[in-house]
Amino acid sequence: MNRNRGARVAILVTLLLISGVLVGGCFLFPSGTKAVIEVTPSSGVIPLTIDFDGGSSTGSGGISTYTWDFGTEAPAFYEASGTYTYEHVGTFTLRLTVRAEDGSTDTETLAIHVEPAVWITDENLGRIYKLDMQGNEIASFGLPVTEPRGITVAEADGRSWLFVACFNGGNQRIVRIDPVTGNVSQNYSAPAQSPLNLTYGATGQKQLWHVDGQSRKIYRLNPSNAQVYDSYGQAYFKATSPQVSDVPFLWTPQGLDWTPETNAAGHLWYLEGENRLLYKIKIIPGYDIMSNTQLQIVSDPVYIPVFSVSTIDFYDGYLWVINVNTHEIIEVDPETGILTGNKITGFPGASPAGLEIQQ
Numbered sequence: 001m002n003r004n005r006g007a008r009v010a011i012l013v014t015l016l017l018i019s020g021v022l023v024g025g026c027f028l029f030p031s032g033t034k035a036v037i038e039v040t041p042s043s044g045v046i047p048l049t050i051d052f053d054g055g056s057s058t059g060s061g062g063i064s065t066y067t068w069d070f071g072t073e074a075p076a077f078y079e080a081s082g083t084y085t086y087e088h089v090g091t092f093t094l095r096l097t098v099r100a101e102d103g104s105t106d107t108e109t110l111a112i113h114v115e116p117a118v119w120i121t122d123e124n125l126g127r128i129y130k131l132d133m134q135g136n137e138i139a140s141f142g143l144p145v146t147e148p149r150g151i152t153v154a155e156a157d158g159r160s161w162l163f164v165a166c167f168n169g170g171n172q173r174i175v176r177i178d179p180v181t182g183n184v185s186q187n188y189s190a191p192a193q194s195p196l197n198l199t200y201g202a203t204g205q206k207q208l209w210h211v212d213g214q215s216r217k218i219y220r221l222n223p224s225n226a227q228v229y230d231s232y233g234q235a236y237f238k239a240t241s242p243q244v245s246d247v248p249f250l251w252t253p254q255g256l257d258w259t260p261e262t263n264a265a266g267h268l269w270y271l272e273g274e275n276r277l278l279y280k281i282k283i284i285p286g287y288d289i290m291s292n293t294q295l296q297i298v299s300d301p302v303y304i305p306v307f308s309v310s311t312i313d314f315y316d317g318y319l320w321v322i323n324v325n326t327h328e329i330i331e332v333d334p335e336t337g338i339l340t341g342n343k344i345t346g347f348p349g350a351s352p353a354g355l356e357i358q359q
Contacts, residue, residue, distance in 0.1 A: 033059035035098040035108035043113035045132050046089055046358050047160075047180070050112065052096075053081040059100025069095040071112070086114045087160065089359040116315060118329070119179075119356040120322070121148035121164060122349035128164065128177070135329075135347040141182030145173045150198035150256075150311065151354035153179065154208055156223040161185060163223070164354065165195035165210060174198070174210075174226050179358075188226035191219045197256040197311050197354070204265045205285050205293070209258060211270070216250040218268070220293055232295050241281075241297035248274035255312030255321065268295065269319070269334070271312050277301035278312075278319070278334060302337045306330060315357035320344075322352045329355065 036056040041048070054066050068077040070084050071092035077084070086092060092114065097107045117138070118131040126146050130139040147167035154163050162177040172195045176186040192212035199209045200223070207229070208221040220230040234250045252273030260266045265283040272279065279301045284294040308325040319334040329344035329352075 033057075033098065033100045033102075033104040033106045035096045035106040037094065037096050037108050037110045039094065039110055039112070042110060043115070045115050045117045045130075045138055047085050047087050047117075048112070048114045049083055049085040050094075051081070051083050052094065054096045054098060055080045057096070057098045057106075059098060059102070059104060059106070061101030063098045064101050065099040067097045067099075069093075069097075071095070086112065089114050089116050117358040118344065118347075119151050119153070119162065119354075119358060120329075120347065120349065120352050121151050121354035122351055123147050123149060123167075123353040124351040125349055127349070128162065128182070129348055130179075131344070131347050133344060135344045137348055139182070140348070141177065143175065143177075144184060144187070145171075145175060149196050149353040150210065151356045152198040152200045152208070153356055153358045154200035154223045155202070155206060162356075163198055163200070163208060165190055165198050167195060174221075186225075190226070191215075191221070191228050191231070192217065196253050199256050199258040199268070201258045201266055201283065203260050207293075209256060209268060211250075211253045211256045213253055216253070218250070218256065218270070218295070230292055237295070237297065240295065243279070243297045243300060247277075248272060249279075254309045257312050257314050259314050265293075267298075269312065269314065271304060271309060271321075272301075273309065276304050276306070276309070278304050278337070302334060304332055304337050305339070306332065310353050311355045313355045313357050315359060318342075320355065320357060322355050324352060327352065 038053040040051050057063050066080050092112045094110045094112050099105045120129050128141045145166045145168040148164045150165040152163050162179045164175050166173045172190040174188045174190045175184050177184055192215035194214035196213045197211050201207045208223050210219045217231045217233045219228055237244050254273035255271035257269045258266055265285045268281040270279045279297050280299050282296050282298045286292050306321050306323050310322045310324050312321050319332040321330050323330055331340045331342035
């Protein structure tokens with residue numbers, strides 16, 4: 001009885017072993033196929049270009065197919081190695097799936113961490129600095145014009161550029177710069193006489209917004225050629241927004257920024273230097289890019305208790321302002337005006353004028 005039972009067990013084990021071989025070793029014998037990702041670097045500041053390599057992956061008979069997924073909307077990549085540039089801030093999953101000649105597969109993943117870049121201009125030194133969120137200098141560029149002030153990252157002609165508004169001794173300019181090399185692509189005449197802050201509306205009707213300190217107007221521009229579409233002065237806002245009917249507005253511009261809004265053209269945020277009040281302005285687009293866009297203040301202003309502000313920028317739901325006197329970039333709650341305690345210090349330069357936190 002025991003011998004018969006032992007024989008049956010032996011036959012069963014043999015059948016299982018044979019089955020494992022017939023299905024390519026997937027049941028009892030692992031295939032040995034292994035996906036291996038090698039990346040340099042795996043973290044850094046936007047735009048982050050990585051070198052990736054799956055050539056160390058192994059499999060029976062060698063690897064026949066490599067499939068890379070970058071964790072973005074980019075199409076899959078099918079070579080063993082290559083480069084890829086992450087254009088947005090966040091943590092992304094880089095995924096490699098390999099298929100061996102025997103048909104077996106394996107997948108490996110790796111997290112890629114992309115951090116924001118802080119761009120500032122220095123009006124006295126005539127330079128642009130790229131920093132990390134700790135204030136460490138990553139790169140800096142000189143300019144062919146002087147006294148750079150406002151700076152923003154904007155899309156034109158199918159790619160991203162730095163746009164910088166420069167006083168240039170009264171010969172005011174807006175220059176378009178390659179953010180990687182610092183090379184100047186375009187050099188435009190800026191509207192009005194004292195260009196200050198720049199920002200970019202990235203949804204719907206894409207456009208540059210610019211505020212001038214002498215004409216005291218906000219200008220809407222075409223990013224491709226800096227053509228002025230519209231301008232909005234004190235009289236315009238007093239007619240459309242009762243919040244500023246009897247208070248200083250566009251007297252001493254200290255900041256201008258744009259933030260997105262779901263299913264809308266977004267909002268402009270304007271900081272008035274006379275009373276340090278932050279205003280939220282709704283953008284009401286026209287029917288096409290050449291028709292008038294309307295602006296309207298939509299809520300009561302918030303007091304920002306920071307003196308000597310040169311510019312503002314929004315990042316991750318918070319307002320960041322440059323305090324020129326203390327040489328700091330300070331985080332502020334835009335709903336209450338309360339300083340959070342977070343700040344960026346130790347960055348180079350003598351007179352910081354423009355700010356863009358690229359995300």
